[in-house]
Amino acid sequence: MATTEFENLKFSLSLFDAMQKDNLSYVYRGFFNQQITDSILSLTEVNLQTEEQSSKMKKRVYAIMVEGLQNITRHQNDTANKNIQSTHGLFIIKRNEDKYYITTGNATDKKSIPVITKLIEKINSLDKDELKVYYKQVLNEGELSDKGGAGLGLIDMARKSGNKLSYRFIDINENDTYFYLHTIPTLKDLSTDFNKVAKDSLDNIVEIHNTLNKEDIRLIYNGVMNQESLKGLLQTIEGHLSDSADQKNKMFYIVMEMLQNIVKHASNPNNEEGGNPGIFFISENNGKHLLTAGNYMKNEHVKELNDKIKYVNNLSDKEMDDYYNHSLFDFEIDDSKKAGLGIIDLRLKSGNKIGHFLKEIDNNYTFFSLQIQI
Amino acid sequence: MEKLIIEKTSDTPKVILDYDNGKIEISERSLPENAIDFYAPVIDWFNDYSKNPNSDTVVEFKLEYFNTSSAKQIAKILLLLQKLAENNNVLIKWYYSSSDSDMHSSGIRYSKLVKVNFEFIEIK
Numbered sequence: 001m002a003t004t005e006f007e008n009l010k011f012s013l014s015l016f017d018a019m020q021k022d023n024l025s026y027v028y029r030g031f032f033n034q035q036i037t038d039s040i041l042s043l044t045e046v047n048l049q050t051e052e053q054s055s056k057m058k059k060r061v062y063a064i065m066v067e068g069l070q071n072i073t074r075h076q077n078d079t080a081n082k083n084i085q086s087t088h089g090l091f092i093i094k095r096n097e098d099k100y101y102i103t104t105g106n107a108t109d110k111k112s113i114p115v116i117t118k119l120i121e122k123i124n125s126l127d128k129d130e131l132k133v134y135y136k137q138v139l140n141e142g143e144l145s146d147k148g149g150a151g152l153g154l155i156d157m158a159r160k161s162g163n164k165l166s167y168r169f170i171d172i173n174e175n176d177t178y179f180y181l182h183t184i185p186t187l188k189d190l191s192t193d194f195n196k197v198a199k200d201s202l203d204n205i206v207e208i209h210n211t212l213n214k215e216d217i218r219l220i221y222n223g224v225m226n227q228e229s230l231k232g233l234l235q236t237i238e239g240h241l242s243d244s245a246d247q248k249n250k251m252f253y254i255v256m257e258m259l260q261n262i263v264k265h266a267s268n269p270n271n272e273e274g275g276n277p278g279i280f281f282i283s284e285n286n287g288k289h290l291l292t293a294g295n296y297m298k299n300e301h302v303k304e305l306n307d308k309i310k311y312v313n314n315l316s317d318k319e320m321d322d323y324y325n326h327s328l329f330d331f332e333i334d335d336s337k338k339a340g341l342g343i344i345d346l347r348l349k350s351g352n353k354i355g356h357f358l359k360e361i362d363n364n365y366t367f368f369s370l371q372i373q374i
Numbered sequence: 375m376e377k378l379i380i381e382k383t384s385d386t387p388k389v390i391l392d393y394d395n396g397k398i399e400i401s402e403r404s405l406p407e408n409a410i411d412f413y414a415p416v417i418d419w420f421n422d423y424s425k426n427p428n429s430d431t432v433v434e435f436k437l438e439y440f441n442t443s444s445a446k447q448i449a450k451i452l453l454l455l456q457k458l459a460e461n462n463n464v465l466i467k468w469y470y471s472s473s474d475s476d477m478h479s480s481g482i483r484y485s486k487l488v489k490v491n492f493e494f495i496e497i498k
Contacts, residue, residue, distance in 0.1 A: 227407045231384055234405075245473035249439075253476055256405055256441055263407060325487055328449050341442040349476055 024095040027220040028236065029212050032073045032089045035239030041065060043232035044093060047223045060185045061100050063160045065093065067153040068104040068181065079107040079176045086172050086213050090180075092205060102183045103205045110177045113169055123155055124164040131159050154181075161185040166198040170206065180205065216284040225266060225295065226275030230259045233280060247374070251289060253349050254372050255280075257342045258293040261370070265305075266295035269365045279369075294357075294369030302358060302366045309370075312344050313353045320348060350374045375426070378419045386412055387437065391419045396428050401436035404444040413447035420454045427462055431455070436469040436497075437477065449484070456488040466492045 024047045028040060044065060048058045069091060076089040090105030108116075126134055135155045158165050166182035182202045184194075211217070218240075221233055237251050259280060266276035278295040297305070315323060327340045347354055355371035375393045382388035382402040390399045406412045423431075433455060440448065455464050468481035478494065485492035 227385065230405075245471075246475060249471075249474045249476060252439060256439065260405070260407070260441055260443075325483070328445060328483075329453070329487070331446065331450065341445060345442045345445075 022094050022096050022222060024093070024223040025220065026091075026093050026223065027208070027212065028091045028218070029088050029209075030218050030240070032069065032076055032091070033239055034073075036236060037069045037073060039232050039235035039239055040069060040091060042235065043221065043223075043229055046226070046228045046232060047095075054187065057100075057185065057187060060160045060162070061093075061102070064102050064157050064183050064185055067157045067160075068102060068183070071153055071181070072104050072106050075106045075108060075179075078109060078112070079172075086178065087176065088213075090209060090212075092208070094201075100185055101201050101205070102185070103180060103202070105178060105180045105209065107172060107176050108179050110171070110175060113177060116167070116179065117169075119151055119154060120165050120167050123158045128159075128162075131155060135159065157181075157183055162187065163194055164198070166202050168202055168206065178209075180209075218282045218284060220279070220281040222279045223277065224275040225259060225262045225278035225280075227263060229275070230256070230263060233259060247289075250349060250374055251291070254291055254346060254374060257346050257349075258291060258370060258372065261342050262293055262295045265297065265301070267298050267365060269296050269361070285373075289374050290371060291374070292355075292369060292371045294367060296361070296365045297368050299360065299364060299366050302360075302368065305368065306356070306358070308343055309354050309356050312347050315347075320344060324348060346370075346372055375422055378415060380416075387440075389416055391416065391423070393423065393428065396430070396432070398432065399434040399436065400448075401434075401438075403438050404440040406441075406444065409441070409443035409447050413444070413450070417447070417450055417454070420451055424454060424458050427458060430463045430465075431458065432465045432467060434467045434469065435481070438471070439477075440480075445480070449487075452484055452488045452490065455490050459490045464490050466490055467495055468492055469495045469497055471497050 024044075026040065026043060028036065030036075041062070045062070048061060072089040072091060079087050087107035090103070092101075092103040092105075094101045123131065123134070135152070138151055138155060154165065161183045163184055163186055166180075166184075168180045168182075169177045170180070171177050180202060182198060182205060184198060184201065219233075219236060221229070223229060234252060234256060237248065237255055240248065240251075259278075262276065262278040262280075266278055268276040270277065276295060278293065280291075280293045283290045283292075312320070312323075324341070324344050327344060330340070343354065350372045352373045355373070357369045357371070359367045361367055377393060378389065378391040380386070380389040385403060385405045385407075387400050387402045387404040390397050392398070400416075404412075433451075435448070452466070455466065458464055466485070468485070470477035470481060478496075481492065481494060
């Protein structure tokens, strides 16, 4: 069923499996700056608004994210080896049933292991009231690191999570280590099985991170696809500093069309409110970007879209141009759900064929995914 | 005739349609979910304008990004301007960033498809 043009096919499938399991996941791996941080917060907010009933939980998740993102931004340069892939900063949020799992990661000098370990162990040894006292104590004594209060940030994250902080160091090389900080905020006390839950989910994150490094995946979004999340994802792309202006523009156009296609044409087997579920990820391959988007659609529309992509892929440059011009002034199909101009625009702007992949889920729905290389 | 000013949002453009001052401009970003709805009043304005136009009409497109559904609405506006250009002076000023070759190409495409004078202006 898959086309040969489709790369990371296996990965797309595993993402698809994850999509069915998790209600939300967002992964960003790379350089962090204010714009990236803002985009991550606004994207998560879209999902928190549509999914999270408890405003208390919403605030906690948000606060932990803010602290965690600040931590990565502050510490992403704590290693001498900035250019190797495995030292990229990492942010992951997952939601599975009623639980959120928030992970931040950054490379750091092995020398800082004892300091961080001591601080987290101290925080984890304190109960709720003791943490409050400790927070004030650190605040008053000005026991701040030269980076501006990472200690306070950790205490605050522990307080907001209502649980212990999980962490892990995994060696990168003889000087550097990768530091994972994993938080599972809950309103109820989970203490009896918390250690097991936290260990398993952190194991899973480390495994995901290995795949991200191997496939050079920069971003994964799995959640509600509506105009708001589209804007959040576009903001992430704008904040992506590593690309040239022309490439950034191209990426912006293509992501915009790919996602708007999902916003308009996707179906929703679970009937969730606020938008249809979809996934989107960006990976890099020999200096090229691979953009992949996937969504559910009704089986009866699959053939039409499939045919359309095949048709567009087989056009010569001249034919493509003519077809585009024709569609541009064809106002008849304005109101229909036909994917006309968008699909051909993807091919025209990327200069490449459109990869596509589909998997029938049941009698009503198919998972359909598009891939563009730029 | 009444002027129509629409302030920009994060996904819709700034629109200035000012008959008295001869200023017609669409700028910033145009990526609305529903471009037909957004552009309907704009197209109505152009329809009215065409009935009693200024002696010279200059329309400025200073877009940063636009999606394909906006592209169709821009095509609609250009068709109205093509009609107007049959008996009037009409000039389209198409601005594009030097780092955005796609915006330049889009303008060139339109200029080949409608019979209206285009001027291309590169922004550094």
